[in-house]
Amino acid sequence: MAAAEPTIEVERSWLSTAATVWAWLGYAFLILPTLIVIPLSFNSTTELAFPPRSPSFHQYRQYFSDAGWIDATMLSVWIAILSAGLSLLLGVPAAYGLSRGSFPGKTALSGLLLGPALTPVIVMALGLYIYFAHLGLSGVAMPIVLGHTLIAIPFVIVTTMSGMRHIDRNLEVAGMIMGGSHFYVFRKITLPLLRPSILASGLFAFLISFDEVIIAFFLSKAGNPTLAVKIFASIQWEISSIIAAISTLLTLLSLVICLFVAALLEKK
Amino acid sequence: MSGNENSRLFFFAFLLPATIFTALVLLVPLGSVVVESLTNPSGWTLAGYREIFASRLFRLVLVSTVEITLISTVVTFLIAYPIAYHLSKQTPRRRALLMMLVMLPFWTSILVKSFAFMVLLGRQGILNTSLDYLGLPGVQLLFNRTGVIIGTVHSLIPFMLFPILTSLLALNPDLPKVAQLMGAGRLRIFLTITLPLSLPGIAAGVMLAMVHTLGYYVTAALLGGKGDMMIASLVDLYTREILNWNLASAISVTLFVMCCLVLLLFSRSKALATVSQSS
Numbered sequence: 362m363a364a365a366e367p368t369i370e371v372e373r374s375w376l377s378t379a380a381t382v383w384a385w386l387g388y389a390f391l392i393l394p395t396l397i398v399i400p401l402s403f404n405s406t407t408e409l410a411f412p413p414r415s416p417s418f419h420q421y422r423q424y425f426s427d428a429g430w431i432d433a434t435m436l437s438v439w440i441a442i443l444s445a446g447l448s449l450l451l452g453v454p455a456a457y458g459l460s461r462g463s464f465p466g467k468t469a470l471s472g473l474l475l476g477p478a479l480t481p482v483i484v485m486a487l488g489l490y491i492y493f494a495h496l497g498l499s500g501v502a503m504p505i506v507l508g509h510t511l512i513a514i515p516f517v518i519v520t521t522m523s524g525m526r527h528i529d530r531n532l533e534v535a536g537m538i539m540g541g542s543h544f545y546v547f548r549k550i551t552l553p554l555l556r557p558s559i560l561a562s563g564l565f566a567f568l569i570s571f572d573e574v575i576i577a578f579f580l581s582k583a584g585n586p587t588l589a590v591k592i593f594a595s596i597q598w599e600i601s602s603i604i605a606a607i608s609t610l611l612t613l614l615s616l617v618i619c620l621f622v623a624a625l626l627e628k629k
Numbered sequence: 630m631s632g633n634e635n636s637r638l639f640f641f642a643f644l645l646p647a648t649i650f651t652a653l654v655l656l657v658p659l660g661s662v663v664v665e666s667l668t669n670p671s672g673w674t675l676a677g678y679r680e681i682f683a684s685r686l687f688r689l690v691l692v693s694t695v696e697i698t699l700i701s702t703v704v705t706f707l708i709a710y711p712i713a714y715h716l717s718k719q720t721p722r723r724r725a726l727l728m729m730l731v732m733l734p735f736w737t738s739i740l741v742k743s744f745a746f747m748v749l750l751g752r753q754g755i756l757n758t759s760l761d762y763l764g765l766p767g768v769q770l771l772f773n774r775t776g777v778i779i780g781t782v783h784s785l786i787p788f789m790l791f792p793i794l795t796s797l798l799a800l801n802p803d804l805p806k807v808a809q810l811m812g813a814g815r816l817r818i819f820l821t822i823t824l825p826l827s828l829p830g831i832a833a834g835v836m837l838a839m840v841h842t843l844g845y846y847v848t849a850a851l852l853g854g855k856g857d858m859m860i861a862s863l864v865d866l867y868t869r870e871i872l873n874w875n876l877a878s879a880i881s882v883t884l885f886v887m888c889c890l891v892l893l894l895f896s897r898s899k900a901l902a903t904v905s906q907s908s
Contacts, residue, residue, distance in 0.1 A: 384715035387708045388730045394745035455647035462640025481844025483861035484881045488658025511654045572738035608741040615736045
């Protein structure tokens with residue numbers, strides 16, 4: 362097929378070469394900080410030598426044997442699982458309603474539901490801080506779960522809606538013609554076809570919650586921080602290489618989720 | 630289909646749980662911030678707003694927040710556009726691979742990225758040790774304005790890049806070809822066809838970048854110096870250190886209004902519609 366296309370590119374001008382070089386410098390700038398923490402995490406002392414003088418897993422052992430770090434990690438895992446579950450439960454039906462329904466006020470409603478993505482997180486954090494103080498809602502995790510669900514919902518809605526655009530609507534119409542109710546068609550046709558998008562948005566929602574700092578910082582109970590809040594606090598005091606080990610683990614988690622999601626959405 | 634009314638109610642029912650949740654967890658807390666900013670023990674008052682606008686600290690922080698936002702947005706554009714352009718020229722398969730170089734940093738914790746920049750740019754950091762090794766003078770890139778801008782630009786690039794890429798990919802590939810056949814040079818094609826047709830994407834990217842930066846906290850707190858405090862840090866200072874919720878709320882409402890102004894400014898450019906398409 363390519364032969365049929367008229368090729369008129371004769372010279373590659375210096376301009377396009379410069380643009381390509383500039384783009385590659387951009388890729389390097391993007392990826393470099395994400396990768397630099399990996400070699401640093403194999404330092405045997407708390408000093409951050411690059412490259413490490415005598416590579417070891419010392420910092421990883423430190424992390425895994427410190428009850429404070431492990432407690433914070435487990436708290437973050439629970440909060441992220443609950444937030445991901447809740448944001449799917451609320452976001453997936455909302456995405457279906459927004460992409461298939463037509464009713465007055467739809468634009469305003471989608472503006473409200475996507476609003477948390479455009480509202481400064483610090484403003485939401487202060488709002489939740491004051492709100493929960495008035496409500497007297499206690500508990501370590503629940504206020505943070507509600508806040509994280511709020512900021513994950515727009516991502517779930519947008520990812521699910523984009524998956525919905527790729528579904529052949531004729532399948533849904535056929536289901537209706539054969540006498541299926543709206544709800545039956547949603548459950549038996551739309552939902553199964555949406556599975557990859559739902560899984561992808563759930564994983565992203567997990568990551569959003571797991572890495573979130575500000576809401577967790579405002580709503581954490583003293584002495585019971587999430588992992589992100591504990592990292593934030595300790596970076597402000599000192600740059601130690603245990604943070605490099607934790608950063609490497611966090612980067613690995615992001616990488617696995619990104620690759621998994623890319624593979625999921627590739628299959629479609 | 631029997632009754633349009635029925636199906637309307639059906640779809641609305643799907644939206645109801647998320648709507649109630651967002652109303653309770655977004656709108657009510659925002660409302661409490663507004664109420665808090667307008668009240669003190671003696672009742673309704675604008676005293677909080679008068680006090681912050683009279684405060685030298687608040688005005689300094691406001692100015693540095695706006696400066697950081699504008700500079701970061703421009704620098705981000707200069708880096709993100711060439712990447713988006715490069716991505717748009719690739720085959721889908723190669724594009725998917727290169728996209729990983731954008732997606733991974735996008736989904737990496739802001740703490741990891743800030744920590745990496747501290748390690749790279751610090752006095753004893755990798756950059757300065759290398760310069761020292763080469764016999765060159767060191768550079769101060771951390772705990773100052775430059776550090777904040779480097780960190781901010783790094784995390785803004787994906788937000789700017791996605792909508793620009795969407796509008797570049799939507800561009801009819803025949804247009805540049807026809808122009809080339811008619812004898813237009815590459816630069817001319819770019820300036821008269823590609824750039825103008827990607828304007829909606831640029832508008833969306835600039836809007837997202839500005840709204841995000843205005844509320845940034847972690848990057849400035851970790852990579853900036855004393856003179857680089859941003860509005861968000863001030864909210865934290867008043868909430869948790871000074872324990873003055875009235876002033877913290879007045880500052881938050883001011884920040885929120887600034888973000889709304891940015892959205893309003895871009896509302897005529899269809900930027901919001903482009904954002905929702907590109908995601």
